[in-house]
Amino acid sequence: MGRFVARRILYMFAVILVVSAITFGLMHAVPGGPFEREKPLPPEIIANLEKRYHLDEPLLMQYGRYLYEIFIPRIDSNRPGLSLENDFLINIRLGESTWFHWMNFGPSYSSRSRTVNDIFRDNLPVSFQLGIMALTVAILLGVPLGIIAALKQNTIFDYFGMSVAIFGVSVPVIVLGPLLIWIFGVTLRWLPPTGWGSKPPYVMGVFPSTMGWDYWKHAIMPAVALGLGSSAIIARLTRASLLQVVREDYIRTARAKGLKERLVLTRHALKNSLIPVVTVLGPMFAALVTGTFVTEITFGIPGMGRYFVTSITNRDYPVIMGTILLYAVFLVVANLIVDLLYAFLDPRIRYE
C-alpha cells in the first residue's frame, strides 16, 4: 500500500513533466503574444517587456528555467513576498534570516502586481470552497435519487428522479444561474445575486475565517447551480449500476441465505454499485474545485475559473502553465484517492 502510493506520487511528477512540456509547446506554437494589443505597442517596448520576462531567450532555455523555478527548492536569506520574480508558494523559516523556498510559478503578465502564486493563494480557496459545496450538493442529491430510481424501477419515483436528472444535465449553468438570480436575488430578494462571503487571508490557506449566514447566503445559489448538473450524472450512474448489481449472483446468494433485505442492499448491493460513481467523482472533484468559468462569471465569484480562459486569450504564459499544472495535480491526486477507495469498496482489489 505504502509503496503503491509512493510509486503513484513519483508517477505524478512524470505526468506533470509531460503535461508541462505539451502545454509549453502548444502555447508558444499558437500565433499572438502576451504583449499584442488592439492599440499596438511599439516594437521597442515589446522588446523591453520580452527581455524583462526572458521571452527573448531560446524556447528550450525558457522551459528549463521554468522547470528549475517550480521544482528545485532553495535555501537563502530572502524574505518572502518582496519581489515578484522570486515569489514562492512554499516558504519555511529555518533560522533568523534563513528561508526554505519552493515552487515559483512566476509573475502574471496581465496582472502586473501579482504572481501566479498570488492567484493560487487568493482565488483558489474560493473555487475550492465552492467546488466542495457543489460536489456535496451533487452527491447528496444524486446518490439518493439514483438509489430510489433503481429500487422502484419503472414507478413514479423512477420517472420523477430521472426527469430531475435530465433537467440537471440539459439546463446548463449559463441558463440556470441567471434564472436563480432572477427568482431568488432580484424578485424575492432572499439571497444576494452575486459575490462571495469570504476573503483572504484564509484559515489554513483554504477555509473561510467566518462561516455565518453572511457566508452561506452567497454560496447557496452557485453551489446548487453548479452541483445540479453533476448530481444528474451521479444519479443516472448510481441507478444503472445498482440495477446491474441487484441482478448479480452474490445478491441472490445473500438473499437465499436469509439475510434481511435492508442488509442485502446496504452491505452488498450499494457498496458494490458505488464503484463507477466513485470513478467519476475523481475527475469531477478536480474539475469543480479548480474553478468553473461560467458559474464564477455569472455569480461574480472571485475564483480561479476565469484564469483558465483569460490566461489563454491574453497569452499570459505563466498563468496558463500554472493553471494547467494545478489542474493536472488535482486530477492525479483525485484519481489516486479513487484508486484507494476501490480497495475499500471491493475487497478483491489489493495494492501491493
Place this chain on the structure above:
Amino acid sequence: MRSKFFMITAALIVFSMILGACAPAPAPTTGPQEPIVQTVIVEGTPIVITATPPPAEPPAAGPKVLNYPTGGPGDIPTLDPSLASDTTSVQVLEETFVGLTRLDETTLELKPGMATWESEINDEGQEVITFHIRDDIPWVKYDAVSDSVVQVQDCEGNVRMVTAHDFAYTFLRTLDPATGSPYAYVLHGIVGAEEYNTADGAPEDVAVEVLDDYTLRITFKQPAAFNPFIAGLWTGFATPKWVIEGDDCNDPRGDRWTETGFNQSYGPFVMKEWIHDAYLDMVKNPFWPGTEAVPVPKIDMVHYVMLDAPPAFAEYEAGNMDVSNIPLADMDRVMADPTLSQEVNIGPDYCTYYLGFNTKAPVVDDVRVRRALSMAVDRQALIDNVLKGGQEPAQWFSRPGLIASPTMETHPDLGIKYDPEQAKALLQEYLDETGQTADQLQITYMFNTSAAHQRIAETIQQMWADTLGITVNLVNQEWQVYLDTVKSEDTPQVWRLGWCMDYPDAHNFITDNFRAGGSANPARGGVPYGGVNWVNEEAEELMRQAMIESDPAKRVDLYAQAEQILVYEDAVIIPVYWYTSVTVTKPYVTRTFGVGGQEHWEKWDLNK
C-alpha cells in the same frame, strides 16, 4: 404677538434643520417625501412657503457608499500609473491620484489639476511648459489599524508633501525601458523621451526638469495643442519612490507597491482594500483640500465591484448597485419598463467602430469598390435593429466632441453617408470596366470571434448582398491571432476594429491611426505593412499641419479635409458608428456623466 410667535417658530424650524444637518446619524423622524412647511417673516408679514424637501435634505444615515460595477469580468489589471492602459485601471487611478492637468470629464475642457502652467516656444521651436505645483497636498495612505486615512511621514517624521520630484520620478519610471510600460509611447513627444524609452538615450537627457520642489518644466519636441493633456495623463501621476524602491524606513515593494497595505496616493479618494477579482474599496481622502476642478468628495466610500454586465445589472435591479450598464439582452425590456426607462441615460462614448480595407488587396484596391461598399452600409438600420444602444451613424473617423474634431452641426455633409443608388452606380462603373459581374467578386471580411461582431458582420454582409449583389465571405479568428493577421502582409480585404480615445484630440484618432506607421496603418522601413496599407502625401501633410496649428477653428478645418480624403476620396475605411454609453442610475444619485470613459466620483452625491 402674532409675529413673535411666527418668529420663534421659524427660528425653531431653522435651528432644528441645522441640528439635523450636523448630527451624524439620527433616525429621520418624518418621511422624506413630506413637504416642509417653512414660515418666513418678510417685514413683519408672515408668509408660509410650502416646498417638497430638496433631495439633499434627509440626514445621512451612516456613511455614503456608492456601489459601482466595473461592467466587465475579471480583475482590475493594475493600479500603477506607469503600467495602466485600460479604462478600469485608469478609473481608479483618476480618483486616487490627480495629474498635473485634469480633464473635465463632461466637457473635455483642460483644467488645472495639481498645477497651473504656462507655455512658451523656445529658440529651437520646441514647446516649453512650466508647471507650478500646489504645495498643500500631502501623501496619504489608508491605515487599517485606526481604520482611517493618515498622512504619510518620511523617516524623520515630517509629513510628505507631493512635490515636483515625485512627478519627475514617474515620468522617468514610465519611460525607463526596464519598467516595460505599455503606455510609455504617449510620452514620446517629450524631448529625449523616445530615445531613452526605446534606444540608447540617457534618463538625464529627458527634458523633464525639476526647477524647485514645486516647479516642473517639461519640453516637448513640437508645439501642439494637446501637449498639456499628455503631461496630465496617468502615465505622469506622482508616485511614491520610497515605497517602490524603498528607503531608510520602507522596504522596497517594486511592482507590488499598489497592493492593499502598501498603496499610497494623494487624490480625492484613497484605496482602502483591493480584493482581487472581487472588489476595490476607496474612501474619501480628508486631506484633499478641494480645488476648482477636483472638489472635496461628498460621498464617503466607493465600493467598486468587479462584475460582468449581466450580473451587475441583476444587482442593480435587486437594489444593490447604484449604477449599471445595460446588457444588450435586457435593452428592449428596460426601454419598455416605465420605471427603468426613466433611469436610462444615453451619452457619447469616445470610440469609433470601423471597417478597414487592405487597399493593396485585389478588388478593394479600386477606390470605386471601396466607396460603393461604404455607401451601401445602412448605418442607421444597423443601429436600430442590431445594436439598439442609441449609437450614432459615423460619417468620418474622429468622434465628434473631441477637440478639433468636426461635428455634425458644423459639417453635416462631411464624409460618407448611406447612398444605395450612388453605390450601385460606382460598382457598375467598376464592373463594366473590368468586365465582371457582381457575383464574381471575391471579398473576405474578417473579424475577431465574438457574438457582437458576428451580428454586425452578418448584417453588413446582407446589406451588401441586397444593394450591390456582392456576397462577401465572413471569416473570424481568435483575438490575438486576429491582431497578428490584420497587421501582417496577409491582411484580409475587409477587417474590423474599434478605437477609443487616450486623450480628447482628433490627433489621437485620425493621426495616431492612419498616418504612415500609425496604429491601423503600420509600416516597416517606411513601407506600409498591413492594416489599411495606405500612403497619401496630402492627407499626411494636412495631419501634420493640424498638429502644430494653434488656431482651433483652422485645426478643425484641416482635420475635416484629412477626414474627407480618408473616408471619401480614398475611402480607406468604412466608419460604421460612434459609440454611446447606455447606463442606468438610481434616482437618488446626483451625478455627472463622463464622456471619455471615466467618471469623477468626487462630483457625485447620494441622497438616499
